[in-house]
Amino acid sequence: MRIHVVDHPLVAHKLTTLRDKRTDSPTFRRLADELVTLLAYEATRDVRTERVDIETPVTATTGVRLSHPRPMVVPILRAGLGMLDGMVRLLPTAEVGFMGMVRNEETYEAQTYATRMPDDLSGRQVYVVDPMLATGGTLVAAIRELIKRGADDVTAICLLAAPEGVEVMERELAGAPVTVVTAAVDERLNSARYIVPGLGDAGDRMYGTA
Template sequence: MSKVVVMDHPLIKHKIGIMRRKNTSTKEFRDLVSEVAMLICYEATRELPLTDIEIETPLVKTIAQEIEGKKLCIVPILRAGLHMADGILNLIPNAKVGHIGLYRNEETLEPVEYFCKLPVDASEREIFVVDPMLATGGSASAAITLLKEKGISKIHFLCLIAAPEGVKRLSQAHPDVDIFIGSLDERLNEHGYILPGLGDAGDRIYGTK
């Protein structure tokens, strides 16, 4: 079964609390998305494998450690995931970036794919799929299914806010994918929005509503 990690760091709780407020400005909301994503990524990368390498300091030769293998790839689900990716790139600037475009059918609440572009060596990398909201779990599950169909197996999912219904659906659909959550909220409403939530993350990031 998936490992589900809900953040308990005071900084994350504080910043998400500011994001929830309806009077938080677009700029401040956008900045907080990047900041919280970076903090969640710090936890999500805790178990990355390391390898020893020999380096030379200004004084002596010594053994240091670096992340093993082809390293990392961030895959935001468009469009709201883009600013999460920006925050993670502040922490891991050499990571490659792919993109998956999905939108939610407002009647069925199911995801519809419209775009997918990945690095050519994505199957050799640790993949971090990012989306601010894990609501019904449909978009996240569809995105990860798409990645697996392309031969990718080392996948993690990061979100700012999640509903229990989305966590259950994603962990059942992909029990091999670990889920890292900024805040686990109460439930979904009848329209598939997270309560108490923070509204539509994409609209609040881009000021489109």
């Protein structure tokens, strides 16, 4: 597993406003969307392409287009849904799958309550989006499922990560074709498994349920 922390002043600026507890839900959603697009730009650096012959108004030339099978974007419900628009803005031809996962607040284990995506993901590049890489339990379970279905290149895009979650991913997905792209790796998790300093509950802040 590889991790890529995107070091860019616009990313840092938007992340700081997301962290601020005074930021209201509409602003939070808009900034999360903008931040995802910046992270997606970095995360798709290795998206597969194929050569294509075209004609400009002036002459024939060759270029590239995204290859088949099309990349797949998989938001993890609920909070990952707030990252979907930002992803498909850059990858409008991507197919979209869904995974509904919830963290058991007593055991902190990830439980899957819904899955909607092709059974066969052979040869697919998959971009799985979930705002917070906290304990790593949800992402490890989601990525294992994607690899089980044949995905051969998985990139997880997270707004924020905790070192504990990164360590779990590195241990549980050692040697797997997985990259994590995030805006920052914070200090630690607290006893309630929230990221510190973090930004609070991403789903609640996105959907105004805090």
